[in-house]
Amino acid sequence: EAKARQQQLVIYQQAMSERFNRRFELTKRLQEALLNERLHLYFQPQFAVSGAFTGTEVLARWNDAHFGDVSPAEFIPLAEERGLICQITETIFTQLLATMQVWQRQGLLGQQTYAVNISIRDLERPDFAQQLVEKIQTAGFTPTQFELEITETALMKDPQHAFVTLRELQECGFTIAIDDFGIGHSSLSYIKQMHAQRLKIDMSFTQEMLSNPADYGIVKTIIAMADIFAMKTLAEGVETEQQAEELKRLGCDYVQGYLLAKPMPAEDYQAFLHRQQR
Ligand code: C2E
Ligand code: CA
Ligand code: CA
Ligand code: CA
Numbered sequence: 001e002a003k004a005r006q007q008q009l010v011i012y013q014q015a016m017s018e019r020f021n022r023r024f025e026l027t028k029r030l031q032e033a034l035l036n037e038r039l040h041l042y043f044q045p046q047f048a049v050s051g052a053f054t055g056t057e058v059l060a061r062w063n064d065a066h067f068g069d070v071s072p073a074e075f076i077p078l079a080e081e082r083g084l085i086c087q088i089t090e091t092i093f094t095q096l097l098a099t100m101q102v103w104q105r106q107g108l109l110g111q112q113t114y115a116v117n118i119s120i121r122d123l124e125r126p127d128f129a130q131q132l133v134e135k136i137q138t139a140g141f142t143p144t145q146f147e148l149e150i151t152e153t154a155l156m157k158d159p160q161h162a163f164v165t166l167r168e169l170q171e172c173g174f175t176i177a178i179d180d181f182g183i184g185h186s187s188l189s190y191i192k193q194m195h196a197q198r199l200k201i202d203m204s205f206t207q208e209m210l211s212n213p214a215d216y217g218i219v220k221t222i223i224a225m226a227d228i229f230a231m232k233t234l235a236e237g238v239e240t241e242q243q244a245e246e247l248k249r250l251g252c253d254y255v256q257g258y259l260l261a262k263p264m265p266a267e268d269y270q271a272f273l274h275r276q277q278r
Pocket of ligand 4: 226251
Protein backbone atom coordinates (compact mmCIF):
# COMPACT_ATOMS: atom_id res chain seq x y z
CA GLU A 1 0.00 0.00 0.00
CA ALA A 2 2.83 2.39 0.85
CA LYS A 3 4.27 1.66 -2.57
CA ALA A 4 0.98 2.48 -4.33
CA ARG A 5 0.78 5.74 -2.47
CA GLN A 6 4.37 6.56 -3.40
CA GLN A 7 3.52 5.92 -7.05
CA GLN A 8 0.49 8.18 -6.83
CA LEU A 9 2.65 10.92 -5.41
CA VAL A 10 5.12 10.61 -8.27
CA ILE A 11 2.30 10.84 -10.83
CA TYR A 12 0.87 13.86 -9.03
CA GLN A 13 4.24 15.59 -8.94
CA GLN A 14 4.79 14.91 -12.62
CA ALA A 15 1.40 16.36 -13.52
CA MET A 16 2.07 19.43 -11.41
CA SER A 17 5.44 20.05 -12.95
CA GLU A 18 4.08 19.59 -16.49
CA ARG A 19 1.36 22.11 -15.74
CA PHE A 20 3.93 24.47 -14.30
CA ASN A 21 6.22 24.05 -17.33
CA ARG A 22 3.39 24.69 -19.78
CA ARG A 23 2.35 27.87 -18.01
CA PHE A 24 5.95 29.05 -17.73
CA GLU A 25 6.64 28.36 -21.41
CA LEU A 26 3.29 29.90 -22.49
CA THR A 27 4.03 33.08 -20.56
CA LYS A 28 7.40 33.44 -22.26
CA ARG A 29 5.93 32.86 -25.70
CA LEU A 30 2.98 35.17 -25.05
CA GLN A 31 5.39 37.96 -24.16
CA GLU A 32 7.14 37.45 -27.50
CA ALA A 33 3.84 37.30 -29.39
CA LEU A 34 2.82 40.62 -27.84
CA LEU A 35 6.09 42.30 -28.77
CA ASN A 36 5.66 41.15 -32.35
CA GLU A 37 1.92 41.85 -32.54
CA ARG A 38 1.17 38.24 -33.30
CA LEU A 39 -2.27 38.04 -31.69
CA HIS A 40 -5.15 37.86 -34.15
CA LEU A 41 -8.52 39.52 -33.95
CA TYR A 42 -11.76 37.62 -34.45
CA PHE A 43 -15.05 39.40 -34.96
CA GLN A 44 -18.51 38.32 -33.83
CA PRO A 45 -21.49 40.42 -34.97
CA GLN A 46 -24.28 41.36 -32.56
CA PHE A 47 -27.89 41.95 -33.57
CA ALA A 48 -31.02 43.66 -32.27
CA VAL A 49 -33.81 41.11 -31.69
CA SER A 50 -35.46 42.61 -34.78
CA GLY A 51 -32.51 41.22 -36.77
CA ALA A 52 -30.64 44.49 -37.44
CA PHE A 53 -26.83 44.32 -37.27
CA THR A 54 -25.86 46.68 -34.41
CA GLY A 55 -22.32 45.90 -33.26
CA THR A 56 -19.39 43.54 -33.20
CA GLU A 57 -17.41 41.95 -30.37
CA VAL A 58 -13.67 41.71 -30.87
CA LEU A 59 -12.09 38.49 -29.57
CA ALA A 60 -8.39 37.69 -29.21
CA ARG A 61 -6.88 34.62 -30.89
CA TRP A 62 -3.37 33.27 -30.49
CA ASN A 63 -1.72 30.65 -32.65
CA ASP A 64 1.67 29.67 -31.26
CA ALA A 65 4.27 27.88 -33.39
CA HIS A 66 4.88 25.27 -30.68
CA PHE A 67 1.54 25.00 -28.81
CA GLY A 68 -0.78 25.63 -31.76
CA ASP A 69 -4.08 27.42 -31.07
CA VAL A 70 -4.17 28.48 -27.44
CA SER A 71 -7.66 29.36 -26.21
CA PRO A 72 -8.24 32.83 -24.73
CA ALA A 73 -9.90 30.96 -21.87
CA GLU A 74 -6.35 29.81 -21.06
CA PHE A 75 -4.10 32.71 -22.07
CA ILE A 76 -6.24 35.61 -20.83
CA PRO A 77 -6.29 34.41 -17.18
CA LEU A 78 -2.57 33.66 -17.50
CA ALA A 79 -1.93 37.16 -18.80
CA GLU A 80 -3.95 38.62 -15.90
CA GLU A 81 -1.82 36.66 -13.46
CA ARG A 82 1.53 37.54 -15.04
CA GLY A 83 0.85 41.23 -15.49
CA LEU A 84 0.53 41.06 -19.30
CA ILE A 85 -3.16 41.85 -19.64
CA CYS A 86 -2.85 45.62 -20.09
CA GLN A 87 -0.45 44.97 -22.95
CA ILE A 88 -3.05 42.68 -24.52
CA THR A 89 -5.74 45.37 -24.30
CA GLU A 90 -3.30 47.84 -25.83
CA THR A 91 -2.33 45.51 -28.70
CA ILE A 92 -5.97 44.66 -29.41
CA PHE A 93 -6.84 48.34 -29.72
CA THR A 94 -3.78 49.09 -31.88
CA GLN A 95 -4.68 46.30 -34.29
CA LEU A 96 -8.41 47.04 -34.23
CA LEU A 97 -7.93 50.73 -34.99
CA ALA A 98 -5.54 49.97 -37.87
CA THR A 99 -8.03 47.49 -39.33
CA MET A 100 -10.94 49.90 -38.89
CA GLN A 101 -9.01 52.56 -40.79
CA VAL A 102 -8.77 50.21 -43.76
CA TRP A 103 -12.51 49.45 -43.64
CA GLN A 104 -13.24 53.15 -43.24
CA ARG A 105 -11.35 53.93 -46.46
CA GLN A 106 -13.25 51.17 -48.23
CA GLY A 107 -16.54 52.64 -47.07
CA LEU A 108 -17.37 49.52 -45.08
CA LEU A 109 -17.75 51.03 -41.61
CA GLY A 110 -21.32 51.81 -40.68
CA GLN A 111 -22.89 52.96 -37.43
CA GLN A 112 -22.08 49.74 -35.56
CA THR A 113 -20.09 49.76 -32.33
CA TYR A 114 -16.97 47.69 -31.70
CA ALA A 115 -16.96 45.93 -28.33
CA VAL A 116 -13.59 45.20 -26.72
CA ASN A 117 -13.06 43.08 -23.61
CA ILE A 118 -11.11 44.92 -20.96
CA SER A 119 -9.64 43.75 -17.68
CA ILE A 120 -10.04 45.11 -14.17
CA ARG A 121 -6.29 45.80 -14.35
CA ASP A 122 -6.98 48.35 -17.11
CA LEU A 123 -9.51 50.13 -14.90
CA GLU A 124 -6.94 50.32 -12.11
CA ARG A 125 -4.58 52.40 -14.23
CA PRO A 126 -5.18 56.06 -13.44
CA ASP A 127 -4.48 57.17 -17.03
CA PHE A 128 -6.43 54.42 -18.82
CA ALA A 129 -9.38 56.54 -19.99
CA GLN A 130 -7.27 59.45 -21.14
CA GLN A 131 -4.75 57.32 -23.05
CA LEU A 132 -7.46 55.27 -24.71
CA VAL A 133 -9.38 58.35 -25.83
CA GLU A 134 -6.17 59.81 -27.26
CA LYS A 135 -5.32 56.63 -29.11
CA ILE A 136 -8.82 56.43 -30.59
CA GLN A 137 -8.91 60.07 -31.64
CA THR A 138 -5.43 59.90 -33.17
CA ALA A 139 -6.71 57.07 -35.35
CA GLY A 140 -9.59 59.27 -36.49
CA PHE A 141 -12.39 57.69 -34.47
CA THR A 142 -14.46 58.64 -31.41
CA PRO A 143 -15.15 56.76 -28.15
CA THR A 144 -18.86 56.61 -29.07
CA GLN A 145 -17.94 53.99 -31.68
CA PHE A 146 -16.68 51.65 -28.97
CA GLU A 147 -18.12 49.53 -26.23
CA LEU A 148 -16.01 48.28 -23.32
CA GLU A 149 -16.92 44.91 -21.80
CA ILE A 150 -15.91 44.12 -18.25
CA THR A 151 -17.02 41.03 -16.36
CA GLU A 152 -19.35 41.33 -13.40
CA THR A 153 -17.06 39.03 -11.39
CA ALA A 154 -14.02 41.29 -11.92
CA LEU A 155 -16.01 44.41 -11.02
CA MET A 156 -17.19 42.98 -7.75
CA LYS A 157 -13.63 42.65 -6.41
CA ASP A 158 -13.38 46.39 -5.76
CA PRO A 159 -16.71 47.84 -6.91
CA GLN A 160 -16.48 51.36 -5.54
CA HIS A 161 -13.18 52.09 -7.26
CA ALA A 162 -14.18 50.43 -10.52
CA PHE A 163 -17.46 52.38 -10.65
CA VAL A 164 -15.61 55.70 -10.56
CA THR A 165 -13.53 54.71 -13.60
CA LEU A 166 -16.55 53.33 -15.44
CA ARG A 167 -18.34 56.59 -14.93
CA GLU A 168 -15.34 58.48 -16.29
CA LEU A 169 -15.24 56.23 -19.36
CA GLN A 170 -18.96 56.70 -19.90
CA GLU A 171 -18.55 60.45 -19.74
CA CYS A 172 -15.87 60.16 -22.45
CA GLY A 173 -18.52 58.59 -24.68
CA PHE A 174 -17.84 54.85 -24.39
CA THR A 175 -20.68 52.40 -23.97
CA ILE A 176 -20.10 50.17 -20.94
CA ALA A 177 -21.30 46.57 -20.96
CA ILE A 178 -21.22 44.20 -17.98
CA ASP A 179 -20.07 40.82 -19.31
CA ASP A 180 -21.05 37.36 -18.01
CA PHE A 181 -23.85 38.98 -16.07
CA GLY A 182 -25.76 36.85 -13.59
CA ILE A 183 -22.94 34.72 -12.24
CA GLY A 184 -21.13 37.47 -10.33
CA HIS A 185 -23.49 37.96 -7.37
CA SER A 186 -23.84 41.72 -7.57
CA SER A 187 -26.61 43.18 -5.44
CA LEU A 188 -29.38 45.43 -6.69
CA SER A 189 -27.81 48.46 -5.06
CA TYR A 190 -24.56 47.83 -6.94
CA ILE A 191 -26.30 47.49 -10.28
CA LYS A 192 -27.83 50.90 -9.75
CA GLN A 193 -24.34 52.38 -9.31
CA MET A 194 -22.63 50.48 -12.11
CA HIS A 195 -22.67 53.16 -14.78
CA ALA A 196 -23.24 50.63 -17.50
CA GLN A 197 -25.66 50.82 -20.40
CA ARG A 198 -25.74 47.12 -21.17
CA LEU A 199 -25.94 43.83 -19.34
CA LYS A 200 -24.66 40.79 -21.24
CA ILE A 201 -26.62 37.82 -19.93
CA ASP A 202 -24.16 34.99 -19.33
CA MET A 203 -24.19 32.21 -21.90
CA SER A 204 -24.89 29.53 -19.28
CA PHE A 205 -28.37 31.01 -18.68
CA THR A 206 -29.19 31.47 -22.38
CA GLN A 207 -28.27 27.88 -23.11
CA GLU A 208 -30.30 26.33 -20.29
CA MET A 209 -33.25 28.73 -20.30
CA LEU A 210 -35.56 26.40 -22.20
CA SER A 211 -34.67 23.26 -20.26
CA ASN A 212 -34.20 24.63 -16.75
CA PRO A 213 -36.96 26.70 -15.11
CA ALA A 214 -34.50 28.35 -12.69
CA ASP A 215 -32.36 29.59 -15.59
CA TYR A 216 -35.49 30.77 -17.40
CA GLY A 217 -36.43 32.72 -14.28
CA ILE A 218 -33.00 34.29 -14.07
CA VAL A 219 -33.08 35.44 -17.72
CA LYS A 220 -36.57 36.85 -17.25
CA THR A 221 -35.54 38.64 -14.05
CA ILE A 222 -32.37 40.16 -15.55
CA ILE A 223 -34.39 41.55 -18.47
CA ALA A 224 -37.07 43.00 -16.16
CA MET A 225 -34.42 44.45 -13.84
CA ALA A 226 -32.51 46.04 -16.72
CA ASP A 227 -35.72 47.84 -17.68
CA ILE A 228 -36.05 49.30 -14.19
CA PHE A 229 -32.51 50.68 -14.35
CA ALA A 230 -32.92 51.83 -17.98
CA MET A 231 -30.25 49.41 -19.17
CA LYS A 232 -30.25 47.31 -22.33
CA THR A 233 -29.77 43.55 -22.34
CA LEU A 234 -27.83 41.33 -24.72
CA ALA A 235 -28.07 37.54 -24.51
CA GLU A 236 -24.83 35.72 -25.34
CA GLY A 237 -24.47 32.20 -26.67
CA VAL A 238 -27.76 32.11 -28.61
CA GLU A 239 -27.62 28.87 -30.57
CA THR A 240 -31.24 28.04 -31.47
CA GLU A 241 -34.26 29.74 -33.05
CA GLN A 242 -36.32 28.82 -29.99
CA GLN A 243 -33.93 30.65 -27.67
CA ALA A 244 -33.96 33.73 -29.92
CA GLU A 245 -37.77 33.70 -30.12
CA GLU A 246 -38.22 33.41 -26.37
CA LEU A 247 -35.62 36.13 -25.67
CA LYS A 248 -37.48 38.46 -28.00
CA ARG A 249 -40.77 37.64 -26.28
CA LEU A 250 -39.22 38.41 -22.87
CA GLY A 251 -38.09 41.83 -24.06
CA CYS A 252 -34.37 41.21 -24.46
CA ASP A 253 -32.84 43.87 -26.72
CA TYR A 254 -29.87 42.21 -28.44
CA VAL A 255 -28.59 38.74 -29.27
CA GLN A 256 -25.19 37.26 -30.07
CA GLY A 257 -24.29 33.66 -30.78
CA TYR A 258 -23.61 30.86 -33.23
CA LEU A 259 -27.22 30.97 -34.51
CA LEU A 260 -26.63 34.43 -35.96
CA ALA A 261 -22.87 34.51 -36.60
CA LYS A 262 -19.79 32.79 -35.26
CA PRO A 263 -16.61 34.68 -34.37
CA MET A 264 -14.65 35.01 -37.64
CA PRO A 265 -11.26 36.21 -38.89
CA ALA A 266 -10.92 39.68 -40.43
CA GLU A 267 -11.24 38.46 -44.06
CA ASP A 268 -14.56 36.71 -43.41
CA TYR A 269 -15.84 39.59 -41.36
CA GLN A 270 -14.94 41.98 -44.16
CA ALA A 271 -17.01 39.85 -46.54
CA PHE A 272 -19.84 39.99 -43.98
CA LEU A 273 -19.58 43.83 -43.98
CA HIS A 274 -19.79 43.81 -47.79
CA ARG A 275 -22.94 41.69 -47.68
CA GLN A 276 -24.48 44.08 -45.12
CA GLN A 277 -24.19 46.92 -47.61
CA ARG A 278 -26.37 45.34 -50.23
P1 C2E B 1 -16.53 36.24 -23.48
O1 C2E B 1 -16.14 37.68 -23.54
O2 C2E B 1 -17.72 35.90 -22.65
O3 C2E B 1 -16.71 35.81 -24.99
C1 C2E B 1 -17.69 34.91 -25.43
C2 C2E B 1 -17.11 33.57 -25.76
O4 C2E B 1 -18.16 32.71 -26.18
C3 C2E B 1 -16.10 33.61 -26.88
O5 C2E B 1 -15.13 32.59 -26.61
C4 C2E B 1 -16.97 33.22 -28.10
O6 C2E B 1 -16.20 32.64 -29.13
C5 C2E B 1 -17.91 32.23 -27.48
N1 C2E B 1 -19.22 32.17 -28.16
C6 C2E B 1 -19.85 33.14 -28.87
N2 C2E B 1 -21.05 32.71 -29.30
C7 C2E B 1 -21.20 31.44 -28.85
C8 C2E B 1 -22.26 30.46 -28.95
O7 C2E B 1 -23.33 30.66 -29.56
N3 C2E B 1 -22.05 29.26 -28.33
C9 C2E B 1 -20.91 28.99 -27.65
N4 C2E B 1 -20.79 27.77 -27.08
N5 C2E B 1 -19.90 29.89 -27.52
C10 C2E B 1 -20.05 31.10 -28.11
P2 C2E B 1 -13.59 32.89 -26.76
O8 C2E B 1 -13.36 33.71 -27.98
O9 C2E B 1 -12.92 31.57 -26.64
O10 C2E B 1 -13.25 33.80 -25.52
C11 C2E B 1 -13.29 33.30 -24.22
C12 C2E B 1 -13.13 34.41 -23.21
O11 C2E B 1 -11.80 34.95 -23.29
C13 C2E B 1 -14.03 35.61 -23.47
O12 C2E B 1 -15.30 35.36 -22.96
C14 C2E B 1 -13.30 36.71 -22.74
O13 C2E B 1 -13.57 36.66 -21.37
C15 C2E B 1 -11.84 36.32 -22.96
N6 C2E B 1 -11.30 37.13 -24.07
C16 C2E B 1 -11.28 36.88 -25.40
N7 C2E B 1 -10.64 37.86 -26.07
C17 C2E B 1 -10.24 38.78 -25.15
C18 C2E B 1 -9.54 40.02 -25.19
O14 C2E B 1 -9.18 40.54 -26.26
N8 C2E B 1 -9.30 40.66 -24.00
C19 C2E B 1 -9.73 40.14 -22.80
N9 C2E B 1 -9.46 40.82 -21.68
N10 C2E B 1 -10.40 38.98 -22.72
C20 C2E B 1 -10.66 38.30 -23.87
CA1 CA C 1 -17.07 39.56 -23.81
CA1 CA D 1 -19.44 36.67 -21.83
CA1 CA E 1 -35.89 45.80 -22.48
